[in-house]
Amino acid sequence: MFLKHMRPDQLHEAIRKNLPLLLPAGCVECHGVHAALGLDMLVAESLCTAIAEHVQAVVAPSIDYGPTGWAVSGPELGTVDVDGNHFYLYVKDVLRALLLMGWPRIFVVIQHQGMDGPEALAFRKAGAELAFELTRSEKGLGWWGYQPPETHGNAFGRVRVRPTILPAAEAVCHGDHAGHLETSLLMYLHPEQVDLTLLDQRSFWYTDQPGNLARAASAEDGQRYFEAMLVAWIAEIDGA
Numbered sequence: 681m682f683l684k685h686m687r688p689d690q691l692h693e694a695i696r697k698n699l700p701l702l703l704p705a706g707c708v709e710c711h712g713v714h715a716a717l718g719l720d721m722l723v724a725e726s727l728c729t730a731i732a733e734h735v736q737a738v739v740a741p742s743i744d745y746g747p748t749g750w751a752v753s754g755p756e757l758g759t760v761d762v763d764g765n766h767f768y769l770y771v772k773d774v775l776r777a778l779l780l781m782g783w784p785r786i787f788v789v790i791q792h793q794g795m796d797g798p799e800a801l802a803f804r805k806a807g808a809e810l811a812f813e814l815t816r817s818e819k820g821l822g823w824w825g826y827q828p829p830e831t832h833g834n835a836f837g838r839v840r841v842r843p844t845i846l847p848a849a850e851a852v853c854h855g856d857h858a859g860h861l862e863t864s865l866l867m868y869l870h871p872e873q874v875d876l877t878l879l880d881q882r883s884f885w886y887t888d889q890p891g892n893l894a895r896a897a898s899a900e901d902g903q904r905y906f907e908a909m910l911v912a913w914i915a916e917i918d919g920a
């Protein structure tokens with residue numbers, strides 16, 4: 681189920697049933713000359729869609745233009761960078777609206793730069809601040825220890841920022857940038873968006889690491905990685 685496709689009555693029903701909201705977040709960034717610029721976003725979106733096919737969940741519209749810090753390329757190879765502080769203000773507004781909508785659990789699902797990268801940090805900071813701000817505004821000035829008549833306004837723990845590769849999948853999936861893992865994932869999910877022969881023309885340090893070669897990627901490995909990620913995510917949501 682996609683939030684974009686829902687009417688207000690369906691939204692209210694989903695919230696009443698305590699369904700989690702999955703918010704894919706990514707960036708537009710060069711992933712070598714052999715793979716699509718939106719690799720991170722495509723993996724996060726595919727994962728969220730697959731999760732929602734296995735457990736009851738709603739997939740929110742993606743947050744697509746994340747900060748990259750020009751870490752692996754400039755704009756000449758297709759990367760977009762946005763200021764991390766601007767991004768934080770924007771995603772805080774989005775998260776605030778989703779919390780006020782009433783979603784009990786919002787999972788931000790990120791493939792890009794890990795949980796200490798600027799993108800994840802912006803979501804984590806915004807989510808942590810909203811937990812205090814929304815709860816305080818609901819409870820009034822004496823919010824600490826004061827029990828309100830109902831807990832609707834309690835925003836603590838409702839925003840959870842998580843990587844696409846959860847710890848439970850790390851034994852199978854070793855995160856990289858456009859190396860064997862990410863290239864394989866894209867070959868499995870969107871085979872038309874990878875051309876390994878282009879690696880003969882130009883490669884980068886991150887595509888040519890010993891033991892982690894993009895040119896050794898395969899759709900079969902991508903499927904194995906993706907299924908491990910999915911199993912870990914289903915367990916995460918079931919246990920949350």
Ligand SMILES: [Zn+2]
Pocket residue numbers: 711719720791792856857858862
């Ligand atoms: Zn990536």
